[in-house]
Amino acid sequence: MALAVVLRHLAFEDLGLLHAPLKQRGYTIDVVDAGINATPERLRAADLLVVCGGPIGVYDTDRYPFLADEIRVIGQRLSGRRPTLGICLGAQLMAAAMGARVYPGEHKEIGWSPLQLTEAGCASPLAAIGDLPVLHWHGDTFDLPAGVKWLAASADTPHQAFSVGRHALALQFHLEADPARIEQWLIGHTAELSAASINIPALRAATAVHGPRLVPVARSVITSWLDAMSPRRMR
Numbered sequence: 001m002a003l004a005v006v007l008r009h010l011a012f013e014d015l016g017l018l019h020a021p022l023k024q025r026g027y028t029i030d031v032v033d034a035g036i037n038a039t040p041e042r043l044r045a046a047d048l049l050v051v052c053g054g055p056i057g058v059y060d061t062d063r064y065p066f067l068a069d070e071i072r073v074i075g076q077r078l079s080g081r082r083p084t085l086g087i088c089l090g091a092q093l094m095a096a097a098m099g100a101r102v103y104p105g106e107h108k109e110i111g112w113s114p115l116q117l118t119e120a121g122c123a124s125p126l127a128a129i130g131d132l133p134v135l136h137w138h139g140d141t142f143d144l145p146a147g148v149k150w151l152a153a154s155a156d157t158p159h160q161a162f163s164v165g166r167h168a169l170a171l172q173f174h175l176e177a178d179p180a181r182i183e184q185w186l187i188g189h190t191a192e193l194s195a196a197s198i199n200i201p202a203l204r205a206a207t208a209v210h211g212p213r214l215v216p217v218a219r220s221v222i223t224s225w226l227d228a229m230s231p232r233r234m235r
Contacts, residue, residue, distance in 0.1 A: 002027050005046035007070070009034045009054025009089055012184035016176035017218040018050070025226055035066040043073045048083040051090030053174065055192060057140055058092045058102040071097045077168075083229055084168040085222075088138050091161070091170035098145035098164075105141040108196045109156045112136070112206045115173070121151035125169075125224035126161060128217050133210045135174040137185070142172075166229045175218050179211020 004027040006015050014031065015022065022029060027048065032038040034054070043049055051074065061067045075097035077084045086094040092102045112133040117126060136154060144150055144159050148170075151161040160172045177185070186193070186200055193200055 002047040003045065004029050004048040004050060005042055006031045006050045006052065007034060007038050007043065007090070008032070008052050009056065010052075010188065012181065012188055013053045013088075014176075015050065015052070016178040016181070017215060018176045018222050021219045021222050021226075022048075025223070034070065035064065038066070038070070040069050040073045043070070044076065046082075048085065049074075049077060051084070051086045051093055052176075053088030053090060053137070055189065056089065057104070058089070058096045067093070078164055081165060081167045084164075085225075086168075086170045087176055088172060088174060089140075091172050092140055092142050094164075094168065094170045095142035095145050095159075095162075098148070100143045100145040102140055102142045104139055105157065107156070108139040108192075109136040109154065110138075110193070110196060110198050111203060112210045113154060113156075115152040115154055115160055117152050118150050120149040120163075121161065124149070124151050124163060125221045125228065126151055128220040128224065129175075129214075132213055132217060133206075134214065135177045135207070135211070136172075137174055137177075137189070138172060169225055175214065175221060177211070179207050179215070182207045182211065 004022050006029060008014055008031060032042055056064055070093055074093055078097060096102050112135055114131050114133050115129060141157050142159055148162040148164050151163060154160050162170050
């Protein structure tokens with residue numbers, strides 16, 4: 001049975017909608033927490049590493065030294081063609097591990113809006129998203145690493161997704177966010193939302209409209225990616 005290690009930087013930013021499809025694919029899921037029990041050995045041992053989001057920056061290594069270990073291990077996994085999925089901060093860590101610059105964007109992108117898929121994106125598992133709005137929740141962005149496939153942009157952020165061969169996928173947006181658990185995000189990020197002048201009732205209402213449509217799409221995207229990475233299905 002294959003092992004999926006889920007690296008959390010914040011308790012409620014976890015696998016979310018991706019948990020069920022990974023379990024159905026036969027993965028044993030091991031959740032580890034950054035700076036606590038996410039040792040390099042555990043991250044290296046994963047058959048699939050999922051690096052989740054969080055409200056810190058890749059460049060905050062002076063305040064959060066464990067980030068340097070994460071970048072190093074992610075770089076080792078990518079160069080070794082080890083399956084890796086990065087979400088938001090996870091995507092930024094992947095970009096940094098490949099030598100790309102990660103930096104604050106001009107403003108925070110928080111809310112629901114559609115992606116613009118590139119030609120490569122339309123031929124990727126992200127094609128299932130189509131023109132559906134997805135949840136954006138980030139202040140940082142990154143330059144596109146050399147040698148990757150650029151998959152998606154948004155109106156505010158040119159680099160929303162990239163892939164590295166078939167073995168790695170980086171998503172700046174939150175495909176995993178479970179709309180049934182949005183209150184955890186609204187409570188946990190209340191200081192950030194207030195600082196960015198985000199209308200919380202409006203964000204809650206938008207999630208109620210758009211979130212349920214993405215539940216089957218999230219399953220389709222992750223399943224298609226796993227199929228492309230390893231054509232022989234796990235049982």
